[in-house]
Amino acid sequence: MTNPLLADWTGPFEMPPFETIKDEDFEPAVDAALTEARTAIEAIAENPDAPTFANTIEAMMRADAPLNKVLGVFYNLAGADSNATRQDLQRTFSPLLSSYASEIYMNAPLFQRIDTLWQERDSLELDPEQQRLLYLTRRGFVRQGAQLEGFARDRLAQVKSQLAVLGTEFTQNLLKDESDWMMELSEADLDGLPDFVVSAARAAGEEKGAKGPVVTLSRSLIVPFLQFSPRRDLRQKAFEAWAARGANGGETDNRDIAAEILGLREERAMLLGYDDFASYKLETEMAKTPQAVRDLLMQVWTPARAAAEADATRLTAMMHADGVNGDLEPWDWRYYAEKRRKEEHDLDEAELKPYLQLDRMIEAAFSCANRLFGLEFERIDPPLYHPDVRAWNVTRDGRHMAVFLGDYFARGPKRSGAWCSAMRSQQKLEGEIRPIVVNVCNFAKPPKGAPALLSYDDARTLFHEFGHALHQMLSDVTYESLSGTSVARDFVELPSQLYEHWLEVPQVLEEFATHADTGAPMPEALRDRLLAATTYDMGFQTVEYLASALVDLDFHSGEAPADPMERQADVLEELGMPQAIRMRHGTPHFAHIFSGDGYSSGYYSYMWSEVMDADAFAAFEEAGGAFDPEMAKKLERHILSVGGTREAEELYTEFRGRMPGPEALLKGRGLDSAA
Incomplete structure (x- = not known):
């Protein structure tokens, strides 16, 4: 056959x-x-x-x-x-x-x-x-x-082959640690958890074949557990398992693999005549040099750390008031930050989540794409690779533009995180080839028959990945290697991060944030409180991200560390990392930089792109508003449709008329007034 x-x-x-x-x-x-x-x-x-x-x-x-x-x-x-x-x-x-x-x-x-x-x-x-x-x-x-010639030529091929093998091994070790661990919960352990967390824990237990509810290392389950569980001992157990992924000893331990990868990358760069891997990698990015990256990150680090330290003082006082003595720990932060958010913004995740149904948020993302770019989405039912996957035919003015697949729920065989990929990319070399685009997320799957409810961060993730998908769907180039997201790494996140802003448009929430039980729209007062709190806890979020980006940059600048864990600790100490915050991605589970070369020396790129996305959305606001048709046409013409056919800085300047500074980013994160 x-x-x-x-x-x-x-x-x-x-x-x-x-x-x-x-x-x-x-x-x-x-x-x-x-x-x-x-x-x-x-x-x-x-x-x-x-x-x-x-x-x-x-x-x-x-x-x-x-x-x-x-x-x-x-x-x-x-x-x-x-x-x-x-x-x-x-x-x-x-x-x-x-x-x-x-x-x-x-x-x-x-x-x-x-x-x-x-x-x-x-x-x-x-x-x-x-x-x-x-x-x-x-x-x-x-x-x-x-x-290259002779030994250098042969050795470089060996190095690249070893790196490919090690990256695969790193990824598979991490997946095994994530899929193997679970913490079973008794009925008493569920006390204090909102219904949506209990439902997610029960659904995870069914998926794992456990006797009752469980907490897994899926972000969509462990984060709300850390936010809401009053059991400090259970929060600590869950957090420490989450932080220990890839560092549990035995066959799945990634620490030696990380060290070997860093050493091989340094050798690769030196064979090619570069001082270090960061200099090699950044040469083709917008940033160009490690120093340019460090300068941007440190401009944000100082106010972010100040904000986080001020928040830590407040959260520690709340913890002491609960009768818990000692220092605020990483497994305490989310719990007390959630309590503080309820206190200061009258915003309760349990009250908010029923208004953020997965199906309605998908509709919201589609609706924005329709208003901005004229895209229409028709559900189709071709054979797919898993029953959870959905498919849509994407058209514009009757013309087929793409097939879009959405794979939204967490499951054991799926690697963690969220991403966009293309099973087929757009091109015109062999006739008109339209893309097959896939968004993969890891949202908690609800019990059968119940609607899937998202956190606001989940909803932002959905819009983020759909922004990447639009970059693929609207691509209009001849050559596949230049299409869609085939752009500089520190430019690729611009369309995705920019699209997140449309989730914050009040009229989008008014139409699509409807209650799962009653169908009623989110009350205006709740919506206003939600939008007012979008920069809440931003010191924490920025510090945990920047710590990872700065460690990544340090790992690849200068001599590769023989012991990455020791170097990680040294970098964090030099930065003055707040004691109660951990890196978003510790070295043994930092898949962005160790599963392959994609984000190595490049984790900073989310923030580099954020400088542009804050400025780009301001362009819409300065024009006719979030759905200004002329700005949407400019965005498609200069950025979304042209892939990598031009230099990224040139494309952005054509769209906006200039390159931005970090001011809009700091303002957008609420850090412009931080000490």
């Missing part, structure tokens, strides 16, 4: 035929696609005809198409619906794919063709997108070692 991963997909929207794909199909499909890609690349490199853009650059784009088709399905499943077989396959594929990439980048005749085109670029009559693709292709080859 034909392997379904290699056959033409002829179903609706040319979706992957999930109903016929089996795990045993992946390895032969990858082997066949790799063989086909190698043959195609060799034919390009050995082509006796003089190099042209078509027979070299465009031919390279086509060579990888079958492989990208298979891997687009596999890696989405490996992240969102893992199992033992898929984890084994990840470990098998990592060195194979790294070796294939090294073969291409180290292919001297192939690079010679690319370099010849680069030298002759002024006479090739290329359009701007083709010029950009040629530039990025050549730059990518050079940065991957195409100009």
Whole structure:
């Protein structure tokens, strides 16, 4: 029988035929696609005809198409619906794919063709997108070692292969620690917890096959437990398990893996002639240098730490008033911050959550996209990879724009966090190809028949990931490697963080924040209190994020630490890290920077993009309001539709007329007046 991963997909929207794909199909499909890609690349490199853009650059784009088709399905499943077989396959594929990439980048005749085109670029009559693709292709080859020779060339290939294997191992260790741990709760342990936390704990217990309710390490369950449980002993047990992910000893311990990754990254950078990995990595980002990143982060660190220290004093007093002596601990912060929020803003998560139904928030995200960009969403029911996944046909003026998949609920085989990916990216090289875009979240699944209720942070996450999805859906470029989110790492978060602002638009909440039981809209007074509290506890949120970003930057600047945990402690001490706050991502579970190179030296990028997103939303407010049609057109024309066809700074300047400073960010976080 034909392997379904290699056959033409002829179903609706040319979706992957999930109903016929089996795990045993992946390895032969990858082997066949790799063989086909190698043959195609060799034919390009050995082509006796003089190099042209078509027979070299465009031919390279086509060579990888079958492989990208298979891997687009596999890696989405490996992240969102893992199992033992898929984890084994990840470990098998990592060195194979790294070796294939090294073969291409180290292919001297192939690079010679690319370099010849680069030298002759002024006479090739290329359009701007083709010029950009040629530039990025050549730059990518050079940065991957195409100009190295002898030992350095061979060693770089070995280093990259080892890094691929270690990144996979780090991810799988973390997933195992997260999926294995649970804390069973007695009925008495549920006292003081709001109904939505109790329901989530019972649903998690059913999913885990436990006898009763449980707390797991899913953020959507453990965070509300830490917010509401009056049992300090249970909060401590849960928090310490959460903080210990990847650092429990034994086979899943990630500390030595992190050290090895950092050492190999330093070696990689030095083989390529850079002082350190941060200098190598940031060269192609908007920030350009480690010092530019550090300067921005420290401008925010000082007021954020001051705000957090002031808050810690207040929370400690509240704890002492409860008869608990001693210092405020990390497992106390969220509990007393929630009590303080209720006291100061009359805002209770238990009162708020029934108004933030998952289905209504999805509708809200779709409605905003319709008002801004004319997109329409029709629910469809093709075969999908899990019963929880939903699908929509996205159209504009009757034209198909994308298939959008939403995979919203936490489950054991799914890695933690939230992300957007594309099983297929937009391109026009082979006719009009529209994307298949996936948003993956880890919201607590409700009991059967009950509506899924979100926290406000959950709702922001939904809008954030949908902002990434819009970047993919509205892409309108010729070449896949430039489409959608294929932009500088510190620019990629701009569309996602910008889209979060529409959740705060009062008329959006008025229409879509309706009560799960009564259908009544959120009362205006509650909505006003919610919006007034959006910067509440921002000192804590900013400090835990910045600590992770600054540790990431330090790890990759200068000599790699032999003991990352010791270096982490030193960095936090130098910063004056508040005692009751931990890094958002401690080193052993810092998947952003250790699961792959994506955010290594780049965790700062959320804040770099935030400088722009605060300023970009201000542009709407300065014009005709949040749904100003001309600003929406400018946003699509200059940012959302053009992918990586231009430099990020150039794109933003065309949209806004200038680059912003950090003032809007500080104001947006309520830190502009912090001491």
